[in-house]
Amino acid sequence: MSRFACSPWATTPVSQAMISAVMDFADIHRDMGGGRTLRRISHERAAKADMFLLLGRDVERVIDIGLVWNDREDQIVRVTDDAELRDSRLQLWEEAFDLFETEETDEMAPPMRLVA
Numbered sequence: 750m751s752r753f754a755c756s757p758w759a760t761t762p763v764s765q766a767m768i769s770a771v772m773d774f775a776d777i778h779r780d781m782g783g784g785r786t787l788r789r790i791s792h793e794r795a796a797k798a799d800m801f802l803l804l805g806r807d808v809e810r811v812i813d814i815g816l817v818w819n820d821r822e823d824q825i826v827r828v829t830d831d832a833e834l835r836d837s838r839l840q841l842w843e844e845a846f847d848l849f850e851t852e853e854t855d856e857m858a859p860p861m862r863l864v865a
Contacts, residue, residue, distance in 0.1 A: 763830055767811050770804055772825075775816070784821040789814070 775788035794800065795812050804811055813832040816825055 761807060761810055763814055763828060764807065766804060767807060767814055768816065768825075768828060770800070770811055771814050771816050772818075774800065781817065784819060785826060786818045786820060788816045788818055 771788055771790055774790055774794060776791050776794045777787075777789040779787040779789075781787055790800075790811050792812055795808055800808050800811070810832065813830055815829040815831065817827040817829070818824075819826050
């Protein structure tokens with residue numbers, strides 16, 4: 750691949766609607782010290798009907814977004830996106846472990862056994 754070629758989006762980019770949803774509906778609040786709080790939406794909260802109506806197909810994406818909120822200044826300090834981390838962890842797991850082995854002579858053969 751050329752260095753000028755764009756890599757395809759594996760996930761949708763973070764939108765203003767996703768950030769607003771995290772601001773309004775965050776149910777995970779983690780104190781980070783210095784008057785800052787990390788806000789996130791849990792899987793359980795994202796599975797509610799109102800979230801589906803608000804975000805549509807992006808509802809599964811909103812759980813990857815975290816907002817660092819400054820309580821003293823009432824403003825967003827940082828928007829974090831963990832989607833690439835989640836995808837890369839899955840790829841590394843799949844590369845590290847071949848869960849199924851097939852006969853080496855036939856690549857299209859169904860898996861013979863589970864290898865742990």
